[in-house]
Amino acid sequence: MADREERRFAEVSRDSVKLMAESAGVDLGDDVAALLAEDVCYRLREATQSSSQFMRHAKRRKLTVEDFNRALRWSNVEAICGYGAQDGLPFRSVKEGELFFVEDRDVNLVELALATNIPKGCAETMVRVNVSYLDGKGNLEPQGAVPTAVQSLSDDLLKYYQQITRAILGEDPHLMKVALLDLQSNSKIAALLPYFVYVISGVKSVSHDLEQLNRLLHMVKSLVQNPYLYLGSYVRSLVSSVMYCILEPLAASINPLNDHWTLRDYAALLLSHIFWTHGDLVSGLYHQILLSLQKVLSDPVRPLCSHYGAVVGLHALGWKAVERVLFPHLPAYWANLQAVLDDYSVSNAQVKADGHKVYGAILVAVERLLKMKALSLSQPAEGATNAQSGSVMGAMGYRVSSPGLSPPPEPLSEAALGIASHLQAGGAGCPWEEWTPVPLPAMYCELYSFFGDSLAVRFSTGPGFGSYPPCTPSQLSDTRKEPSGPASNPDTTRKMPQLTANLNISPRQDGSPRTDPPPPSLAATGSGRTLARSSSVQRSRSSSSRSGQRSTGLVFTAVEKPLEEELRAEVEELRRFFLQENPCVEEGRLGKLLEKALSVHHSDVNVLNAEADERRYDFTSSLYFVIATLTTMGKTWCIKDIMHESLFFDLENNVI
Amino acid sequence: MAAVQSGVGDGVEEKDIKTEPPTDGFGNNANDGRVLSSSPGSSAPAASGKPAAGGTPEDQQTLLAVLQFLKKNKLTESVEILRREAGLPEDAQDAKGADSSGSGGAAGSVDLEGGDASALLSRVTVSSSAAAQAPTKAAEDQPDVNVVLSAYSQQGDPALYEVYYSGLKRFIETVLDCHRAELSQVFYPLFVHMYLELVYNNHENEAKAFFEKFSGDQECYYEDDLRVLSSLTKKEHMRGNETLLDFRTSKFVLRISRDSYQLLKRHLQERQNNQIWNIIQEHLYIDIFDGMPRSKSQIDAMSGSLAGEAKREANKAKVYYGLLKEPEIELPLDDEDEEAENEEGKPKKKKPKKDSMGSKSKKQDPNAPSQNRIPLPELKDSDKLDKIMYMKEATKRIRLGTDNLPSICFYSFLNAYQGLTAVDFTDDSSLIAGGFADSTVRVWSVTPKKLRKVKSAADLNLIDKESDDVLERIMDEKTASESKILYGHSGPVYGISFSPDRNYLLSSSEDGTVRLWSLQTFTCLVGYKGHNYPVWDTQFSPYGYYFVSGGHDRVARLWATDHYQPLRMFSGHLADITCTRFHPNSNYVATGSSDRTIRLWDVLNGNCVRIFTGHKGPIHALAFSPNGKFLASGATDGRVLLWDIGHGLMVGELKGHADTVYSLRFSRDGELLASGSMDNTVRLWDAMKAFDDLETDDFTAATGHVHLQDNSQELLLGTYMTKSTPVIHLHFTRRNLLLAAGAYNP
Numbered sequence A: 001m002a003d004r005e006e007r008r009f010a011e012v013s014r015d016s017v018k019l020m021a022e023s024a025g026v027d028l029g030d031d032v033a034a035l036l037a038e039d040v041c042y043r044l045r046e047a048t049q050s051s052s053q054f055m056r057h058a059k060r061r062k063l064t065v066e067d068f069n070r071a072l073r074w075s076n077v078e079a080i081c082g083y084g085a086q087d088g089l090p091f092r093s094v095k096e097g098e099l100f101f102v103e104d105r106d107v108n109l110v111e112l113a114l115a116t117n118i119p120k121g122c123a124e125t126m127v128r129v130n131v132s133y134l135d136g137k138g139n140l141e142p143q144g145a146v147p148t149a150v151q152s153l154s155d156d157l158l159k160y161y162q163q164i165t166r167a168i169l170g171e172d173p174h175l176m177k178v179a180l181l182d183l184q185s186n187s188k189i190a191a192l193l194p195y196f197v198y199v200i201s202g203v204k205s206v207s208h209d210l211e212q213l214n215r216l217l218h219m220v221k222s223l224v225q226n227p228y229l230y231l232g233s234y235v236r237s238l239v240s241s242v243m244y245c246i247l248e249p250l251a252a253s254i255n256p257l258n259d260h261w262t263l264r265d266y267a268a269l270l271l272s273h274i275f276w277t278h279g280d281l282v283s284g285l286y287h288q289i290l291l292s293l294q295k296v297l298s299d300p301v302r303p304l305c306s307h308y309g310a311v312v313g314l315h316a317l318g319w320k321a322v323e324r325v326l327f328p329h330l331p332a333y334w335a336n337l338q339a340v341l342d343d344y345s346v347s348n349a350q351v352k353a354d355g356h357k358v359y360g361a362i363l364v365a366v367e368r369l370l371k372m373k374a375l376s377l378s379q380p381a382e383g384a385t386n387a388q389s390g391s392v393m394g395a396m397g398y399r400v401s402s403p404g405l406s407p408p409p410e411p412l413s414e415a416a417l418g419i420a421s422h423l424q425a426g427g428a429g430c431p432w433e434e435w436t437p438v439p440l441p442a443m444y445c446e447l448y449s450f451f452g453d454s455l456a457v458r459f460s461t462g463p464g465f466g467s468y469p470p471c472t473p474s475q476l477s478d479t480r481k482e483p484s485g486p487a488s489n490p491d492t493t494r495k496m497p498q499l500t501a502n503l504n505i506s507p508r509q510d511g512s513p514r515t516d517p518p519p520p521s522l523a524a525t526g527s528g529r530t531l532a533r534s535s536s537v538q539r540s541r542s543s544s545s546r547s548g549q550r551s552t553g554l555v556f557t558a559v560e561k562p563l564e565e566e567l568r569a570e571v572e573e574l575r576r577f578f579l580q581e582n583p584c585v586e587e588g589r590l591g592k593l594l595e596k597a598l599s600v601h602h603s604d605v606n607v608l609n610a611e612a613d614e615r616r617y618d619f620t621s622s623l624y625f626v627i628a629t630l631t632t633m634g635k636t637w638c639i640k641d642i643m644h645e646s647l648f649f650d651l652e653n654n655v656i
Numbered sequence B: 001m002a003a004v005q006s007g008v009g010d011g012v013e014e015k016d017i018k019t020e021p022p023t024d025g026f027g028n029n030a031n032d033g034r035v036l037s038s039s040p041g042s043s044a045p046a047a048s049g050k051p052a053a054g055g056t057p058e059d060q061q062t063l064l065a066v067l068q069f070l071k072k073n074k075l076t077e078s079v080e081i082l083r084r085e086a087g088l089p090e091d092a093q094d095a096k097g098a099d100s101s102g103s104g105g106a107a108g109s110v111d112l113e114g115g116d117a118s119a120l121l122s123r124v125t126v127s128s129s130a131a132a133q134a135p136t137k138a139a140e141d142q143p144d145v146n147v148v149l150s151a152y153s154q155q156g157d158p159a160l161y162e163v164y165y166s167g168l169k170r171f172i173e174t175v176l177d178c179h180r181a182e183l184s185q186v187f188y189p190l191f192v193h194m195y196l197e198l199v200y201n202n203h204e205n206e207a208k209a210f211f212e213k214f215s216g217d218q219e220c221y222y223e224d225d226l227r228v229l230s231s232l233t234k235k236e237h238m239r240g241n242e243t244l245l246d247f248r249t250s251k252f253v254l255r256i257s258r259d260s261y262q263l264l265k266r267h268l269q270e271r272q273n274n275q276i277w278n279i280i281q282e283h284l285y286i287d288i289f290d291g292m293p294r295s296k297s298q299i300d301a302m303s304g305s306l307a308g309e310a311k312r313e314a315n316k317a318k319v320y321y322g323l324l325k326e327p328e329i330e331l332p333l334d335d336e337d338e339e340a341e342n343e344e345g346k347p348k349k350k351k352p353k354k355d356s357m358g359s360k361s362k363k364q365d366p367n368a369p370s371q372n373r374i375p376l377p378e379l380k381d382s383d384k385l386d387k388i389m390y391m392k393e394a395t396k397r398i399r400l401g402t403d404n405l406p407s408i409c410f411y412s413f414l415n416a417y418q419g420l421t422a423v424d425f426t427d428d429s430s431l432i433a434g435g436f437a438d439s440t441v442r443v444w445s446v447t448p449k450k451l452r453k454v455k456s457a458a459d460l461n462l463i464d465k466e467s468d469d470v471l472e473r474i475m476d477e478k479t480a481s482e483s484k485i486l487y488g489h490s491g492p493v494y495g496i497s498f499s500p501d502r503n504y505l506l507s508s509s510e511d512g513t514v515r516l517w518s519l520q521t522f523t524c525l526v527g528y529k530g531h532n533y534p535v536w537d538t539q540f541s542p543y544g545y546y547f548v549s550g551g552h553d554r555v556a557r558l559w560a561t562d563h564y565q566p567l568r569m570f571s572g573h574l575a576d577i578t579c580t581r582f583h584p585n586s587n588y589v590a591t592g593s594s595d596r597t598i599r600l601w602d603v604l605n606g607n608c609v610r611i612f613t614g615h616k617g618p619i620h621a622l623a624f625s626p627n628g629k630f631l632a633s634g635a636t637d638g639r640v641l642l643w644d645i646g647h648g649l650m651v652g653e654l655k656g657h658a659d660t661v662y663s664l665r666f667s668r669d670g671e672l673l674a675s676g677s678m679d680n681t682v683r684l685w686d687a688m689k690a691f692d693d694l695e696t697d698d699f700t701a702a703t704g705h706v707h708l709q710d711n712s713q714e715l716l717l718g719t720y721m722t723k724s725t726p727v728i729h730l731h732f733t734r735r736n737l738l739l740a741a742g743a744y745n746p
Helices: A014-023 A030-057 A065-074 A109-114 A155-169 A173-185 A190-206 A210-225 A234-247 A260-281 A285-297 A304-317 A319-342 A346-392 A440-451 A489-495 A507-511 A546-581 A587-602 A607-613 A619-635 A641-655 B012-018 B029-036 B057-072 B076-086 B090-097 B108-124 B143-153 B158-174 B177-184 B187-200 B204-217 B220-230 B235-240 B242-249 B258-270 B274-283 B296-302 B342-361 B381-395 B457-462 B687-692 B698-703
Strands: A091-094 A099-102 A126-134 A137-139 B252-257 B284-289 B408-414 B420-425 B431-436 B441-445 B451-454 B475-481 B483-486 B493-498 B504-509 B513-518 B524-529 B535-540 B546-551 B555-560 B568-571 B577-582 B588-593 B597-602 B608-613 B619-624 B630-635 B640-644 B649-654 B661-666 B672-677 B681-686 B716-721 B729-732 B738-743
Touching: A014 A030, A030 A065, A030 B235, A126 B716, A126 B738, A155 A173, A155 A190, A155 A210, A173 A210, A190 A210, A190 A234, A210 A234, A210 A260, A234 A260, A234 A285, A234 A304, A260 A285, A260 A304, A285 A304, A285 A319, A304 A319, A304 A346, A319 A346, A319 A440, A346 A440, B057 B076, B158 B177, B158 B187, B158 B204, B158 B258, B158 B274, B177 B252, B177 B258, B177 B296, B187 B204, B187 B220, B187 B235, B187 B242, B187 B252, B187 B274, B204 B220, B252 B258, B258 B274, B258 B284, B274 B284, B296 B649, B408 B420, B420 B729, B420 B738, B431 B493, B431 B504, B441 B451, B441 B504, B504 B535, B504 B546, B513 B535, B546 B577, B546 B588, B555 B577, B555 B588, B568 B597, B577 B619, B588 B619, B588 B630, B597 B619, B597 B630, B608 B640, B630 B661, B630 B672, B630 B687, B640 B672, B640 B687, B649 B687, B661 B729, B672 B687, B672 B729, B672 B738, B681 B687, B681 B738
Parallel strands: B252 B284, B408 B738, B420 B493, B493 B535, B535 B577, B619 B661
Antiparallel strands: A091 A099, A126 A137, A126 B408, B420 B431, B431 B441, B441 B483, B451 B475, B493 B504, B504 B513, B513 B524, B535 B546, B546 B555, B555 B568, B577 B588, B588 B597, B597 B608, B619 B630, B630 B640, B640 B649, B661 B672, B672 B681, B681 B716, B729 B738
């Protein structure tokens, strides 16, 4: 329709008519030309008006050349050919003559005919259905996602894009939060995804600015968490951006004052989050990630911060990744690290500090590895322990096999290496493609050889535990512990050299030099003896004897058993219920979270309440966050406990 | 567009349509219906009201001319039929039959008629020899137009037009408030007619000045028409302009209370303002009623159409809006669902009947037409099976309400670069069809059951016809696919409709044809030619067999699938018919038009029984409520209006959409109304409440004056966004799940 401004219609001037006539070889008088011009204008308007109904019936908003031609055809006027193309026609003007024309480029037919790049036909028309609103409420999934179409942005989207990127990369933290939140919940931004991914890929250009990197990572997080977005192949791009933050020696890390470690930790978390939630979108993603992490790790030229990144990345990807990549590489890598750590020269101070970071990260990773490994070993035995499950069951969900029945550790007393018949290689340096699982004892032995006592906190070793130093005396500063193992068990277990994960001990607690009593252990461990609980610091101070602990345990068991069992059953019921309702939650992780939360709770940090307030923080991510932050951060040497707590909150705030 | 008429005669109906302008637009539709009832399948009563004297002499002349034409072309059978139908005496025909059209020297007695007839013929045949015979009319290509326009020829002083108009304006501004709103109605028609008179009499500059000065005063909803008007400044242009022709041929209808009218009359007579008085006399129809003058909002609600409001008489006819009695179908005991549970089986057997048909199955609805008012096709076995399926589904239907909104499934057409123009679902929601701007029709199966063709004739000979699964055997497994494309049209497909039994599909196109496709063989069975201009919409009757189509030629046609010519022609709209819908009882057809009116036509006799005005833009969506009592309509102005068919009243206005409403649908039980629009939303409205709140006292019914409360917001139950996908079709499944469809526009 014509615009409603002063000039309502396009007009054809008298001169134009005259010119046309001249070109056709007719000489027109002025008045004739004027009349003609007027008539032409009228006819044009008429045709335009009648063409609009074709537009309306085609249910479009845009009047096309086709519509106009139809109107012409129905009024018995020849259609105008040559303007049917969908793309806009460039309209040019010549200044001197005040002439406007449509640019008509020459088309080289020969070139066109011989061209090798045959244009693709457009995809087949199809109908796709999706439930848009269930019971009149809420979008379940984005409607009509067209994965391949390269969409041109509408004005609204463009505006949205500009506002969001400006807000996220801008100065105002509040604005950023709002923007991130919207990014996380907006269901209509599918078309913008490529653009956001592109923005995020800009991490490479801002590697000097930690703040910006952080913000971009938050953006990744929001996108990943947006339930309406189908990331598709963009996952790869996002992962590569995140990996950049994890692995690259960022420009920002030159200055030791910059806390790029946190960034790497956060990026690692994010990586694992992307991987767990969207890993299935790209095949082979896991292997690619592992490969690149391995490459970095095995490259001695890389700075320590890169190595650190690789380790936390592996750690974030789960203990299996650690077992596959980190563990085999450890012997080779250890030498390098040791060299750094042993250099006490002043010039090396900074590097050494970095080295300690790496050391800490590795330690955390392998400890988790050992724990999980032990857990996975004990799991199969579960079925057999039915009879005792009531007492064996850990309140926090860890089923630790009853020592007497746990089969795998049997041969431990014989040798550290290569005992099990299926064990073929020690594991060191063996590429993960031909990776064979290393039995836990062997692994433990090997790791112990690296870390020494720092590692021993994880396991208690039986008296007959080969060539290794006997289990460090447990810290028994408290009697509140409730070693709830079956009272009949201790005897058998004592004789049986074994390796059982004491899963209720968090690394943080262990690492903390705190002197206040650790929380009551709700986990049922096989026997009091396995409750070895010490830290590198505390170990030296521990004084109680193992037998003493056992006896106290027995007493307590006897006294408190009925009540405790009741409580335990209740908690167990709760836990099972929760797991049923949230199938996405892995049992092990839940346990871990709760364990952590409880332990933190006992340090007077009210994690659970904080979480309850934090609605925007979805469960899985918070789970990951809490676990990984605590496990990663908790073990880094130099961080003091108090600092640690504040850090925890800092991070918590950051993530929002 | 239709200005230049094709020289080659295209058959009977072409002539009939084009002869209609000289007569009153309102009056002649019944006439047309009668003329065209000559088609074999139509029911007899149509002709009954038409003995020879039925029409005016002009009518008879027209008929004679047609007869002559037919005779000349040796269509003796048609001649017979037409003569029988029209009740023309044999001798009259014979008398004229002697002299063929070309003959100059006709007998004196028939001279006059013969002249007229050949004048008519001259438009159809190319013979110019008749020009001498009919000097005045035949010379013009369109004599009727001239007649119409010549009404403007009275000369007044062009300079005084402004004075007259502003004088009247001053007067109306000074009258009492209660009269002012009513009298203001005359501004627009007066303005238009005065402007046209100026243009017609070649006072171009005065006309422009007049337009400039007063066009701003007109109601905003006339903007589109004013725009057309403003481009028209020459007498020559008037000839081809359809809008103008409409304005001239039909009297603009105003409803004014007696008091206000007296006031106006007195004023004009006192002032000796003959110019305006003449216009009012000639071009306006003032429907005077006794009682309170209407308020501004009341007037605004009803006005907006191209030719003013509907006359009250137009909506007086009785409409049988009730539903037909459902045939009694024994619901067989379910073998799969309820095995051996006869006790439970029985109540279930009864319940669906109650639910789906209510009391109607027991006794006849007083408002329903008699069962055989129009002949309906016999139920086939497969139809009965389908009915049973329907009842079963109906028992599982979700009752919707304000607190129980339906789930919405959106069918997105992806990669529809060629342009999706129409969509339809089958009643059982198993198939979806799309009409496209590239002239194709595509059918998809939305269930896992693939679409299969019937085997070729040779293969069909081979199969065992006695076998139980013969229906399965005739299908060619090799052709199974998710979708089928139907080629045949040569223009965008604007309308599409499945037959209720899912065996056929109708499509109407810009190429002027309606095509019937078989969904067994996926081929075109019939091309119905009759509309010579784009056909905007078509729809099957709910009982199958009949279908209606409407298009740019302003005529809606009723067809039966086994007749290649229409059974009825519904003419009366002043602009394109944009959408057509069958009443659930199949006895009525509703048509929406660009003239911003909705008309309801009686299928039996072709009469227009309702005219609904109130929309301010072309109407693009219509929907009958399942109980047949109400009609909902949506237009380009984004408003949805609700109408009570029995009383012929507007009963509701639903405001909310920001763009053209392209689809409307009531839920299966009529509790909700869903509307889909170009603004990429689906909106749900509380239809129950909208109709419940209604008080139709006798006064409103008698005067047609409605008080509409502005409660759109209360009635709006939900707004559901799509992703840049205009909603062009809506459908409630038998279980009340809402399906929406549209093409994704990246």
